[in-house]
Amino acid sequence: MSKSFTPKVVTANDLLKGDVIYQTTTGWTRDLADAEILTDEAHADLRLIEGSQQIADVVGVYLIDVTLDGTAPQTTHFREAFRAKGPSNYVHGKQEVA
Amino acid sequence: MYTYNDFDKSFIATRNAQFRDQVERRIDGSLTEDEFKPLRLMNGLYLQLHAYMLRVAIPYGTLNGGQMRQLAFIADKWDKGYGHFTTRQNIQYNWPELRDVPDMLDALAEVGMHAIQTSGNTIRNVTADHFAGASADEIADPRPVAELIRQWSTDHPEFQFMPRKFKIAITGSPNDRAVTRAHDIGLRMVEKDGETGFEVIVGGGLGRTPMIGKVITDFLPQEDLLPYLESVVSVWNQIGRRDNKYKARIKITVHEHGIEEIRRLVDERFAIVKGSFSGVDQVRLAEYKTHFAAPDFTVKSEAVFKDAYHSDPIFRSWADTNLSAHKADGYSIVSISIKKQGDTPGDATSDQMRLMAQLAETFGHDELRISHEQNVILPHVHKSDLPALHAALKEQDLATANIGLISDIIACPGMDYCALATARSIPIAQEIATRFDDLKLEHEIGNLKIKISGCINACGHHHVGHIGILGLDRAGVENYQVTLGGDHTETAKVGDRAGRGFAAEELVPAIERVVDAYLDLRTGKDEEFIETYRRLGLAPFKAALYPEAQADAA
Numbered sequence: 171m172s173k174s175f176t177p178k179v180v181t182a183n184d185l186l187k188g189d190v191i192y193q194t195t196t197g198w199t200r201d202l203a204d205a206e207i208l209t210d211e212a213h214a215d216l217r218l219i220e221g222s223q224q225i226a227d228v229v230g231v232y233l234i235d236v237t238l239d240g241t242a243p244q245t246t247h248f249r250e251a252f253r254a255k256g257p258s259n260y261v262h263g264k265q266e267v268a
Numbered sequence: 269m270y271t272y273n274d275f276d277k278s279f280i281a282t283r284n285a286q287f288r289d290q291v292e293r294r295i296d297g298s299l300t301e302d303e304f305k306p307l308r309l310m311n312g313l314y315l316q317l318h319a320y321m322l323r324v325a326i327p328y329g330t331l332n333g334g335q336m337r338q339l340a341f342i343a344d345k346w347d348k349g350y351g352h353f354t355t356r357q358n359i360q361y362n363w364p365e366l367r368d369v370p371d372m373l374d375a376l377a378e379v380g381m382h383a384i385q386t387s388g389n390t391i392r393n394v395t396a397d398h399f400a401g402a403s404a405d406e407i408a409d410p411r412p413v414a415e416l417i418r419q420w421s422t423d424h425p426e427f428q429f430m431p432r433k434f435k436i437a438i439t440g441s442p443n444d445r446a447v448t449r450a451h452d453i454g455l456r457m458v459e460k461d462g463e464t465g466f467e468v469i470v471g472g473g474l475g476r477t478p479m480i481g482k483v484i485t486d487f488l489p490q491e492d493l494l495p496y497l498e499s500v501v502s503v504w505n506q507i508g509r510r511d512n513k514y515k516a517r518i519k520i521t522v523h524e525h526g527i528e529e530i531r532r533l534v535d536e537r538f539a540i541v542k543g544s545f546s547g548v549d550q551v552r553l554a555e556y557k558t559h560f561a562a563p564d565f566t567v568k569s570e571a572v573f574k575d576a577y578h579s580d581p582i583f584r585s586w587a588d589t590n591l592s593a594h595k596a597d598g599y600s601i602v603s604i605s606i607k608k609q610g611d612t613p614g615d616a617t618s619d620q621m622r623l624m625a626q627l628a629e630t631f632g633h634d635e636l637r638i639s640h641e642q643n644v645i646l647p648h649v650h651k652s653d654l655p656a657l658h659a660a661l662k663e664q665d666l667a668t669a670n671i672g673l674i675s676d677i678i679a680c681p682g683m684d685y686c687a688l689a690t691a692r693s694i695p696i697a698q699e700i701a702t703r704f705d706d707l708k709l710e711h712e713i714g715n716l717k718i719k720i721s722g723c724i725n726a727c728g729h730h731h732v733g734h735i736g737i738l739g740l741d742r743a744g745v746e747n748y749q750v751t752l753g754g755d756h757t758e759t760a761k762v763g764d765r766a767g768r769g770f771a772a773e774e775l776v777p778a779i780e781r782v783v784d785a786y787l788d789l790r791t792g793k794d795e796e797f798i799e800t801y802r803r804l805g806l807a808p809f810k811a812a813l814y815p816e817a818q819a820d821a822a
Contacts (some may be wrong), residue, residue: 175754186295186366188320229315247744248684252692253317259519259612259694262348262363263318 177236177245178214181253182228185247190253190264191228193221198228200264202254203242208233230233269332269635270415270559272380277421280377283384283456287311288370295366310390312383313369316544317689322361323386324367325377328396329357329645330436331381333625336636338379340621345776346372351621353614355678355727356435357395357638362685382668384422390429391421391501397446398639402595402601407457408464410440412556416447416549420494424484427501430509432516434501438667442758447640449481449760450732451475451502452518456758458487465489470500470530471522474726477761479519482527484534492542492810494549499537503530506793547572559777563633564598568652576655583658585711591654594647600654602632602646603639605668605676609705613679613697614642631657633754641678643671664812673710674783675701678729682722682739683746685723689722690771691739691746696720699776704783712751713783717756732756734798735779736763749774752782752809753801764806766813778813785812 179202180193191198192205194223199205208214214233221231234250236243245251270279287307294304308314312323324339331339339359340411343351346368347361354360364372385392394414401409416437421427427434448454454469466488472481488505504518509526545817574585600604604624608612614673616624624644628636631653637645649657661667670676677700680686682693697720705709719733723740730736736751747769754763770778783797785808791801801809813817 183315188315188366189318217376219748225300226295229301248746249741252683254567256318257685257694258692259615259698 175209175211175214176227177238177243178233179236180214180217180231181205181234182209182231185227185229188207188229193217202236202245205236205243207236207238207243228260235260269330270327270380270411270556274721276380277377280382280384283311283382284370284373284377287373289401291366291370292586306388308674309387310384311369311373311388313364314387315686316362316685317683318685319363320366320369321685322364322372323354324359324361324381324383325386325393326357326359326638328394328400328411329398329640330396330400330411331636331638332634333629333636335379336621336625337623338375338381341616342372342375343618348441348619350615352612352681353616353642353644355640355642355680355729356393358393359638360681362681368431378582388432388484389432389434390430391424391427391430391436392416394421395435395437395446395451395640397441397444398637398641398645399445399592399601399647400440401439401562401635402594402599403443404595405443406595407459408439409560409562409608410438410455410457411560412553413455414492415559416553418518420497420549426498430501430505431510432513434504434518444756444758444760445639447729447732447756447760448472448496449758450478450729450756451481452750453497453725454481455493460487463489466493470498471519471527471770472760473517473519474729474731475517475637475725476514476724477520477523478726478727478731479523480760480762482522483558484531491547492538492551495532495542495545496538496624498536499541502541503533503537507533521582527813561649561763562596564636565599565648566650568650570598570651573651573654576658580655582667582669583655586667587654589669589673589711590671596648598651600649600651602649602654602657603671604644604646604666605670606643607670607676607701608665608668609670609675610698611702612694613677613786616644617664620664623660623666623777625700627657627660633732633770641676642711643676645733670701670710672715672717672718674704674713674716675710676717677701678717678719678733680721680723680727681742682720682728688725690723690724690738690741693720693722693728693737693739696737696772696775697747700779703776703780709783712793713787714793714796716783716786718779719754719756729756730754731762731775732760733763734801735782737775737779740769742769746772748772748811750775750778750782752806753798755798766806766810768814779781781812781815782809786807 434543469481632646679697683689721728751763
C-alpha cells in the first residue's frame with residue numbers, strides 16, 4: 171500500500187527579488203497562510219507542473235509538506251520554517267515586514 | 269597592490285556588459301533558468317534560501333581602503349547595510365535583487381574587483397596567507413605569485429568546464445596560515461641551496477571526504493610554477509571523475525590513482541606543457557613584484573605604545589591578543605576581530621567597513637586583508653599608532669580582544685542563508701561565544717579554534733578545528749556532530765569524530781564539558797588545548813562529552 175498523501179504547498183523563489191513565494195489558486199503569494207493547500211496527490215503533481223512552467227516569474231519550484239492548524243498551513247520541516255520566516259541572526263526576510 | 273591595467277579593465281567591462289544582457293534576457297523570458305543558471309554562477313550569483321547571494325572575490329584576501337569603502341557603498345545601496353566575509357577570503361552579499369546585480373558588478377569594476385569564478389567548476393579565487401608581505405616568519409611575499417596564478421586561471425579556456433571546482437592556496441611562510449594542506453593544490457614557498465621555490469601539495473580538501481594533501485614535489489623552481497600547475501589541473505581535468513560529483517575533486521583522483529601515478533602523469537604532461545610557456549609568465553611575475561613592493565616603513569619612537577600598554581589594561585589585553593610579529597622594526601600586524609561575542613562571525617556593517625578603510629588609510633599604508641578565519645587584518649601598523657587605532661576601533665565595536673580564542677569561531681552561513689545547509693551554524697557560534705564570555709574564561713582557556721559547518725561540504729573547516737562542529741539534519745531535527753583534535757596548520761590533521769551528535773540545546777554544555785576537561789588536564793597555561801589533546805588523545809575528552817556512557821559503564 172502506498173504511503174498516504176499528506177497536505178502540500180507549491181513553493182519557489184521569485185525571479186526578480188529571489189524571496190520565498192507560495193502558489194495560490196490564482197498566482198503566487200509571499201505569505202504561507204494564503205497558499206493553496208493541496209490534499210490530492212494527482213492535483214498536487216499537476217499544480218507543481220503548472221508552477222514550474224512559469225519560468226519568466228519563478229525559480230526552483232517544489233512541493234513542501236504542511237500540516238493544517240485549522241485552515242492555516244504550518245511548515246513541518248525546520249528548513250521550510252526558516253524559509254517562511256527569515257534568518258535567525260537578524261530581523262531580515264519575511265519577519266522584517268511581519 | 270596590484271592595480272588593473274587597460275586589458276583588465278576592458279575584460280571586466282566586457283564581461284559585465286555580457287552579464288547585464290544575460291540578466292535582461294532572463295527577465296524578459298528569452299532564457300530559461302536552466303540556461304541562465306550556469307551564466308549567473310560564472311559571475312558569482314547564487315540563489316539562496318531567502319534571496320540571491322553575490323559572492324565577490326577578494327583576490328588572495330588583499331584590498332585597499334578605496335575598495336573596502338566601495339564594498340560598504342554596495343552594502344548600503346543594494347543590500348541591507350552589511351557584508352559577510354568568508355573562509356575563502358571572499359565577501360558575500362545576502363540580499364541583492366536580480367535587476368541590481370549588473371549595477372553592483374559595475375560598481376565593483378570601478379575599484380578593480382569582480383565576482384568571476386567565485387562559483388562553478390573553475391579555478392576559484394586564489395587564497396593566501398593573510399599576513400603575506402608583513403609577517404616576520406616569511407621567506408617572501410607570496411602575492412605576486414598569487415596574482416600570476418589569478419591572471420593565468422581567470423577565463424583560462426581549458427579550465428572552464430572541469431569535473432568540479434578547484435582551489436589553490438599559497439603561503440610564503442613555514443607557519444601555514446593558509447590551510448595549504450586542505451586545498452586541491454597547496455603551495456608552500458621553500459628555499460633550497462639559496463634558491464626560492466615551492467613545495468607543491470595536491471589532493472587536499474575537506475567536505476564529504478576530508479583528505480590532507482600529499483606532496484607531489486618537494487621543490488619546484490619558481491619559473492616552472494605555471495606550467496606545473498597547468499599540468500596538474502590538466503591531468504585531473506582529463507582523468508578526474510565526471511560520473512559522480514562526490515568523487516570528482518582531485519583529492520579522490522589522487523586517492524584512487526595514488527600520488528606516484530599522478531606524479532608520473534603530471535611529469536609527462538609537464539614535459540609537453542613547459543615548452544609552450546615562452547617565459548612571458550616570468551616577465552609578468554617580475555612586473556607584479558613591483559606592485560607588491562613593501563611600503564616605506566618609518567622609524568619612530570614606540571614610547572606612546574609602551575605607555576598605553578602599561579597604563580591601559582583594556583589596550584594591553586587587546587595588544588596581547590590581536591597583534592602579531594611584523595618583519596619591520598616597530599611595526600605590528602593588527603587583526604581586527606569582526607567577531608564580537610554574540611555577533612555573526614564574519615559579518616561587518618557598512619559603518620564598520622568604512623571605519624576600517626579609513627584606519628587602513630590613516631595608519632596602515634592603505635592595506636587591508638581578509639583572513640580565512642573571517643577577520644580583517646591591517647598588515648602594517650606602526651606601534652606608536654596602535655593606541656589611537658584601538659580607540660577608533662572601539663567606536664564601532666571592532667576592538668574585541670579575542671583573536672585565536674574560543675569566541676574567534678569560524679562559522680559558515682549555515683541554514684540561516686545557505687540552500688545546501690542541513691542545519692544552522694550562526695546561532696551555535698553566537699551561543700558558544702556568549703557563554704564563554706559570560707564565564708570570563710576565554711583568556712584563561714587560551715588558543716582554541718572552534719570551526720562550525722552547517723553541512724558536510726565543510727565551508728566552516730570543521731574537520732581542521734581543534735573543536736569541529738558539523739550541523740546535520742537527523743530525522744527533521746538539527747543535530748551537531750563534534751570532532752576533536754583537528755589542525756589547520758603546517759601540521760594539518762583531520763579531527764577525530766567523538767561519537768553521537770548533540771541536539772542544539774545539548775551542544776553548548778557539551779563543549780563546556782570538553783573545555784573544563786582541558787582546563788583540568790593541561791600541565792599548565794602554556795599547554796594549549798591542541799597540545800593537551802595530542803598528549804592524551806581522544807579518550808578523556810570523549811569521556812567528558814558523554815558522561816552518561818561513563819555512568820553506564822560504572
